[in-house]
Amino acid sequence: MDSFDEAVDSVREAIDRGDNVAVVSDPYGGRDAVADEAEEYTLGVERISFSSVAEADGYEMSFGGQVCVVEGCRYLYTRRVDGFAPVKSFLQTVVESDATFVTTWNSYAWSYAAQATEVDDIFDDVRVPSLSSAEIAELLSSDYDISEFLTDYEEVTADESPSLRERLPFERLRFGIEEASDNVFEKISGMSRGNPGVARAVFESRSWQTDDEPLDLSYDDAFALYVVVSKERVSRDVLRRVVSPDSLETSLRKLSDSGVVGFDGDEVVLRPQQFADAVSYLERRRLVW
Template sequence: MPLYESRVCEILTHIRKPGDFRTPPKIAIISPTSFSRTIVADCLSREISVLVRNINFSEKESLQPDFQGFFDEHAIYICEECQYLYERRPHGFDLLRSFLSSLVTNSRQVITTWNQYSWNFLCGFLHIERWFPIVITLPFLTLPELKQYLLPERNDEIRFTIDIDLDNTLELVRKDFDVNISSLNLAFSIPYLTIQPRYVSYIPLLADKEAMPEELIFREIHRLSAGEPGIAREIFQNAMVEDEIRFSRLPKPSQIPDLDVIDIFILTLILMYESPVYSRLNESVNDKAMLNSSLYRLVSAGLIMLNDDMWSVSSEGFSSVVEYLKQRRMIW
């Protein structure tokens, strides 16, 4: 099954057809990481039959501040990683405002992609959703969806092995209590914390003993990745030795140490941009000594990593970081 196939089909229904001279709606595609957005954007580039112009703002070092002539080409524009158009500093939203102004004053079909946590921040700060009549969300995958995505159609040759003693200690788990008030057409969730053994709820008394290793491994991958397909895929591949998926090769979730205010801010920036370079982080902090100290602490805790001059949240730290920053109202 192609990843997010239904969302791709939904987007294609909004693409302007030949002979239709109405101004097409601007489209925003949002997701927690760039992995799923990139897959959808690439799929759209292949499926759209007219000229497509791809632009990735994470690769743009300089842009005209007024976006003069930016949408002049007769094409469908796919503008990826639009969260790089703003910075968390004074006047850091000028470029984004200019882009949005140019966006709504042209008649081109424009599809944009955004980091979920940046999008939520910009909705609160700029009400950015007003510029986009069509918003497509690429959510985390459920456990069945994740299994279907990671396993090939023929998985006979893949074996799942529990090769360590499982730690079934008690752990603190965040859950949501769903509230629906039909008379007010209102629905919301109330988060709460509970304590439970890590694996006991996953092991029914009448379980198939042969299938249990596969079930436990996939549940652990889903827990570690929070259902994010790119991170889950990386964990799955790293756990494979020849044709065997070993529980011992799954990473242990990172533990969040005591962090000070600047550490939390830097961690939030990295999650919201996904792959910022050092200079972008320093634009928001403007103190190299403080930034270097914070990056060192976050790397030492296994929460972030440096790859090709770009900082990102580590695969083993992703789920913990998201939960930690949500609890502190840094993201939502």
């Protein structure tokens, strides 16, 4: 997968130059794999992982390595007054430190934070690109038994040169055409928007075989969905602080019924199978840019 290797190379070059870098991908899009490669690239790497807003809030950063990999930077802010305090404090640490920082960001959290704060002044962003349908097929063939789709696999991986649709300038159009294709791997590629984690989930659940109802949400519901998409996993407590508390439970029930989110104890989790539908919907409502 050349595109993934290019992202890894960009991060390695940034480490060599001593530049701080933000590895950006969609949820389940492969940024953790890039962070793993960065960790193995050199000695003396420290790794910090934020797994919730509460954990990132007030975290005292202390490290002695030359390279610091910080995962889960999407938790460094919340959309409320004074919600940027953790990211401000983190940026201050980065600016004052001699270490090189490799940070990982959810692409929707990054797009927002880059406009609302100064993160893009401190970090150069490296995007983990989406995969082509042939790359998706190869990925799935290495992880699963795809013997029943062998013809489709051979068809999609036969031609090494990029097809016309893969050369289309607009990714959304490309994935739309792929979704309408008869080839299973092209369908999965379209449904996952070339996202490896989502493609795995779609393959496991065989959700390309089912037709889902289009989302129909109120603005409050859609904003709650946006928060879940940008955090991937978020506690009800955080949601209550940024979404209308009165309508939160109704919104979550509606999102859960639509299949876009699930629950893990007190946390609301983005379901990968419905990720592409959720993002398309948020784009149409202009909640992600």
